[in-house]
Amino acid sequence: MWKNEYNRWKEFGQLDEKLSNQLAEIDSDEQSLEDAFYKNLEFGTGGMRGKLGPGTNRMNIYTIRRAAEGLASYVNDRGLSNRGVAIAYDSRYMSKEFAVETARVLGHHGIPSYVFTSLRPTPELSFAVRYLQTAAGVVITASHNPPEYNGFKAYNEDGGQLPPKQAESMISFVNKVEDELNVEAADKEELEKNGLLNWVDEKVDNAYLEKLKSVTVQPDIEKNISLVFTPLHGTARDLVEKGLMQSGFSSIHIVEEQAQPDPEFSTVESPNPEEHQAFAMAIDQGNAIGADLLLATDPDADRMGVAVPDENGEFKVLTGNQTGALMLDYILEHTPNLPDNGQLIKTIVTSEFGRVIANHHNVSTLDVLTGFKFIGEKIREYEQTGDHKFLFGYEESYGYLVKDFARDKDAVQACVLIAEVGAYYKNQGKTLLDALDELYQKHGYFLEDLLSVKLDGKSGAEKIKQIMDDFREADIKEVGGKKVVAVEDYATTERRYVEDGTVEEIDLPTSNVLKFILEDDCWFCLRPSGTEPKIKFYFGVKTSSMTDSEKLLESLKSTVNERLHALI
Template identity: 50%
Template sequence: MNFMEKYELWLNSPYIDDATKDELKNIDHKEIEDRFYKDLEFGTGGLRGVIGAGTNRINVYVIRKASQGLANYVKRLGDNALLRGIAIAYDSRHKSKEFAYEAAGVFIANGIKAYVFDALRPTPELSYAVRKLSAIAGIVITASHNPKEYNGYKVYWEDGGQISLSVANEILDEINKVEDFNCIQYKNPECSKEEGLFVIIGQEIDTMYINDVQSLIINPHIIEKHSDDFKIIYTPLHGAGNIPVRTSLESAGFKEVYVVVEQELPDPEFSTVKSPNPEEHSAFNLAIGMAKGKNADIILGTDPDCDRLGVCVKNQKGEFITLTGNQIGALLVHYILSQLKERQKLPKNGIVIKTIVTSELGRVIAQSFGVDTIDTLTGFKFIGEKIKEFEEFSSHSFLFGYEESYGYLSGTFVRDKDAVIASTLVCEMGAYYKEKGMTIYDALKNIYEKYGYYSEKLKSVTLKGKEGNELIAKIMRTLRNNPPSKIAGTEITEIKDYEKGIGDLPKSDVLQIITRDNSVISIRPSGTEPKIKIYYSAVGKDGADVENKLKALTESFSAIIDEILK
């Protein structure tokens, strides 16, 4: 069926509401093609796309179809799986609550219990709830840090981690079998409370979750000592982090916690920022202004579903600077391992996990403490899978996991990156260094002096629509078939093609180029946005040297990409 046939099917279907049909009647031919030339892809994490009508958009019909496919897969597992149910959370985005209830309605109609949070919650708390409720699965309606036009449908399994590749493929098979809207079962959730299939959850899970977060604090006595003089500015960027982050910090003992009022309340327009992404420096403009007035020690910012954390600290001039995800990760690796070692609690089989596009600095730090580091593919789901594997085989003790895109995890009661946990640990770390007469920035400089100067940069090339997909494929194909021999005048010593399989990692559309001076370039199409992402990493003898190397690396490879796109 071509895109026009799909378009006409939606226009003529009695299942599609009039408002959706009116939206479709007012778009041009090119827009029709973009909305219907394919189905919105169900990847290893679920769905993510622009909100709107069409098969290549996210809307109630796409949500219902995905939920029916998931329900069909769960039903294959037997009656016990139905009773265990599916937990559902949602964030502050447009239609998040509506999509959550649409999904619940499908599950209920299929005889599956649906646990739905009473209001918006962080993604990591959904992971936690799946485990606490012994649910068979969980979903979060979120598009994480994407622009306001997006929403998504993220699927978790019984261990609290995102679904594995094999489970994702089986669910996708079930979704693809739902060829007709009439195959989708739906029942109003509010009408199912008496049957016991629709359960609202809230405070009881919140309390257990916050208590477990507190259990990860290493130096409570230092927090107590600096509870009145360690000042924290926090912005939830209009998302789900406001209550849980502040609750956790206050439970830990921090008394000087101030929220950016303009960004405190949920707002699906994210009206005070260009993008609700703590990776964007401009997202901290309001927070920095407030921090200057309060003479704060640190600034925290979380994305809409509160799984990513950005941090600003004072440099040696007293100016607030934004740390990168690699820097925050390295700082936390050093802090956690050094404190465990000091208390003689560092396990012999301890392990740190990072992704293949994350800086090698964390590995170097961990090695100095006698701790191994392993790499996973990009995406925190793979870190969660490793934690599960370690528990099943008692092979390693998980100490810390992180990725360069502002995702961090300590502890094992959550199986995804967690900005509530990370916020608490970063502030504890800040209080620890304040006790020593240092800032977090001072600690970072000490790490560079001891372990080497590392610097990284991410460049994303946005290529939208069908043509964009073709250009992204062209870039990857060209680099595989005709790779450069040198970059920035430095010989390439190795090219890793993860599509062919590297070690025990699953195959993935990622290329990694390594040069003689240990610079690394990683290239991968985004799984959630119309972008190709290029990660640059350089190592130098000092700050100026590493920045010069990074600049040359970026300019040289960008010219190669520009040539391919001509």
């Protein structure tokens, strides 16, 4: 089957010259050819992401055109074509080219595009959709994936990633495109002349920065804090620096070696603030100037990481759960007149620490599936029904949303808020680590970790399915010395209690996720990534001391790891 697809590309007389040359380079490598052509690059609920190169299972101008053709049909089907589509892109290889290709296909269908003149953060695209009142949005990005990747993320008219029903519609339109090589794309200059390709720049930036002022909780506190910031070769420098300055921060030090966009991300192993090595240069600079706080954002600026000096002066990188807990507590503690119907929204793999903090402030918590689109969907629902007032949303993977003028995780907002939190505690002679320890003493020592296993290619996908099947079908009664209380299978949306076998319905959309609820506030969860060839295992514990939590967490991880390695 894949050979037919390969021959179709090879025999296409108008194949892009660069792709044609790349195809010739792997002509004798059957394994590489099979991986490039054995399937269409999957357009899932979050869009598509993959390696650059020739083939139906790769990111290239033809798979981009296929996605854009599906988007055009989706917008036309909703009767919103006159409103157009906002398009942004990051610093990766081919990002601007893919943005323009998207606009060319949309323009062929008479749908106007509003394309940023240069790279911009993903959350600004979310904002731009709302500000320009377009029918949809696209950002060309592969987030923190390696340099050989790129992606296409689609947004609805609310500025959020497509929730399940809209995603199903969009996916169906993309899947109807049978021949990606012959998708028609209009001439760029003609579209510009006819008002179907419009270039966007400072107007949207300035509007976003104006909204960013609302992130500040206590405008009058002293901002005498020294900050080091690295955008990790991505899109965040301008907005983060301007946002911090307009909020009153003056001691802002940029890691210049990582300030310029670089599709190779040449100074880091991975441009991901979740991984501590990404902070190496920021730590060196922080030590040199005696910084109070280090901030890092991933290339498309939807994730943010924080590092703080400990009592020995060594910088410690906080987890996403810890940073989220600090920001949440600060907001709830210092926002006057909290609404009675205020709500925290977090994902099912995010720490229970947030729920306990919210409960302490008489704020309810809603769990949603992994993926910020579910948080954005709930914000819109609350606007329509008035049932709840959104106060904060976050996920363990360094994604936070403070104010809902964007509808995706926003590292720019998070940088501004966590800098304020740091300044507030510095004024009291404390660090964020001191503040975190106070929260632990008050609410319990919550500790979490993540195990991520990468399994590439067709065989990897089959292995991931095998792992999920094993954990789903096995009768697991105990993990790490803790009894299994219940098993939540989000594929069937059922929660089964182990002791008596009773079953409850889970009121969430279906998803290929398993969560094991253990005794004594412990849990672990496994979920195949929707955008990467990975399966992720999440772990959470709570005890009355950090030492006990560390021991228990290690016990859970080692038990699950043994079973995993027996499978792979």
